Amino acid sequence: MKNTTQIDFIYVLKQLNGVIKTIETYPLGHPLTTPAIDKCYAALMKVFNQIDQFTISWLGNRIMVNGNNPEGSQSLKRLLEESVTQNLQSLTFHKDLTKNEFAKYLGFFVKPNQKETAPKNLPEYLEANGIRSIQVNQVRFELVAKDDVVVKSEVLEGAELKNQISQIIRDNPGFIKDIILNRSIRNEGVQEKF
16 A cells, blocks of 8 residues: 555535435436546546545444544535435445446436436446446445454354364363373264263
8 A cells, every 4th residue: 555645535425425416316428427437537537546445334324434433425415415314324436437337326316307206226236337446335334442452253253163162171170181182082972972
């Protein structure tokens, strides 16, 4: 990861929030949507000069970007509304995002003419439109207090297995001793215990 300048996450979020609002008001291809899309895409590409992905995650009424809480992000009401409407935990834009994919993604926010149309599902929309450089709910950030310990689920599963093995050893010291000393073990006794 290059660290040449400070990344202005809030600028990119504001551009994304603004382009979504524009797309909701004017259809794709309208003279006002093209500059908004270009400006937001350029902001993302500038970020991708320094990092490989731009992950927005939602934590209650807070927006996190790549694990950071940019100041002023709570004012981005449209992004917060979308996280609630779509039950989003995270939205990741990858470095290989093309302008065409980005414009297709923004097509999700075009409002239909009929008011009573059922809301679309963003993951299904991305899949149906072949948008691979944007992923939904792949990453999730959790609020952790100062004294809390964060552990991956794989570690917890491994710890549970270790606890089970430890319990077996405590409950069956003779059996484990026989295994270690390479003694023959009666099959019927083993099947009953395990």
